[in-house]
Amino acid sequence: MLSRLVLRAAPAALRALPPPPVAVGVLHATRQLHTTQQSLAPLPPLPEKGGEVRHGLIPEEFFQFLYPKTGVTGPYMLGTGLLLYLLSKEIYVINHETVASACILTVIIYGIKRFGPDVAAFADKLNEEKMAKALAVKNEAIENLQAAIEEEKKEQWRVEGRSYLFDAKRNNVAMLLEANYRERLMMVYNEVKKRLDYQVAMQTLKRQKEQDYMIQWVEKNVVQSITPQQQKESIAKCILDLKALSKGAHAAV
Amino acid sequence: LPAAVFLKDLKLMDVKLGQLPSWLAMRDFTPGGIAGAFRRGYDRYYNKYINVKKGGLGGISMVLAGYVVLSYIWSYSHIKHDRRRKYH
Numbered sequence: 001m002l003s004r005l006v007l008r009a010a011p012a013a014l015r016a017l018p019p020p021p022v023a024v025g026v027l028h029a030t031r032q033l034h035t036t037q038q039s040l041a042p043l044p045p046l047p048e049k050g051g052e053v054r055h056g057l058i059p060e061e062f063f064q065f066l067y068p069k070t071g072v073t074g075p076y077m078l079g080t081g082l083l084l085y086l087l088s089k090e091i092y093v094i095n096h097e098t099v100a101s102a103c104i105l106t107v108i109i110y111g112i113k114r115f116g117p118d119v120a121a122f123a124d125k126l127n128e129e130k131m132a133k134a135l136a137v138k139n140e141a142i143e144n145l146q147a148a149i150e151e152e153k154k155e156q157w158r159v160e161g162r163s164y165l166f167d168a169k170r171n172n173v174a175m176l177l178e179a180n181y182r183e184r185l186m187m188v189y190n191e192v193k194k195r196l197d198y199q200v201a202m203q204t205l206k207r208q209k210e211q212d213y214m215i216q217w218v219e220k221n222v223v224q225s226i227t228p229q230q231q232k233e234s235i236a237k238c239i240l241d242l243k244a245l246s247k248g249a250h251a252a253v
Numbered sequence: 254l255p256a257a258v259f260l261k262d263l264k265l266m267d268v269k270l271g272q273l274p275s276w277l278a279m280r281d282f283t284p285g286g287i288a289g290a291f292r293r294g295y296d297r298y299y300n301k302y303i304n305v306k307k308g309g310l311g312g313i314s315m316v317l318a319g320y321v322v323l324s325y326i327w328s329y330s331h332i333k334h335d336r337r338r339k340y341h
Binding site: 046047048049050051052053056057059088089090091092093094095097112116120124127 | 301302303304305306307308309310311312314315318325329332333335336337338341
């Protein structure tokens, strides 16, 4: 109930507050968000070797930490003293487990000393193969992309020859049109010649027919006009002529 | 002093001995904070000793040695009975 009262009073109270000072914006601007130069890609490469560890158990930093005050043997003296203290106060108790752990540790250390380098080389080889495969994939991808770039450039160069292509095509089309036009011209010429020849043939035929008919008609009329009287006279005349001719021939011989 | 502005931004190795209690009191003890502390510790150890190209034996052997010591501490009350002398 009282909270509702407060909530209703809140906007009025907020409005009653003085406006926030301008310095607030300035304070926000001066606080930088990303001060380091970090960026996630490309990832930085893995470090080559891990932190140094001495005797496989104690990091090197411990020895460096004690070096200024105690020199080189400092940590070892510390270790010996600590061990003697643990043994004498029996904080570390020697029982059957000690013997067991001693045997196990001997075997482990012997195994590591003997097979360590071989296992390390094998693991390194596996890593190398993985890296080589990844690198091969990446190189192949890069080569493919470069080949694609070359192809693209070539295509762009080919595009420049478009104008020649279109010129050749235009020439082809023009030639086709020309050939077609000439063919049709020839056809028209032939057709017209045929018709004209026909007319000429018709005229010659007609004239020939007329000539023949006229000759025939003349002959017919002439033959009709030769009366039998004329025919006898002509035959007698022919005989007389022939006789004369034969006389002439006899005389020549 | 621009170097030591905020006590809680200092790392543990930079805190002076007298400031240690106040520094501890300012740490984040919520469950999220504790989980974050474990995560940061794990990440630091992992990136220093294991996530490298040629990791050595020290990486896991330190973890195993720590496990051995921890298990010895946890079972000390049982091992106490194997002591040879009662008074030291």
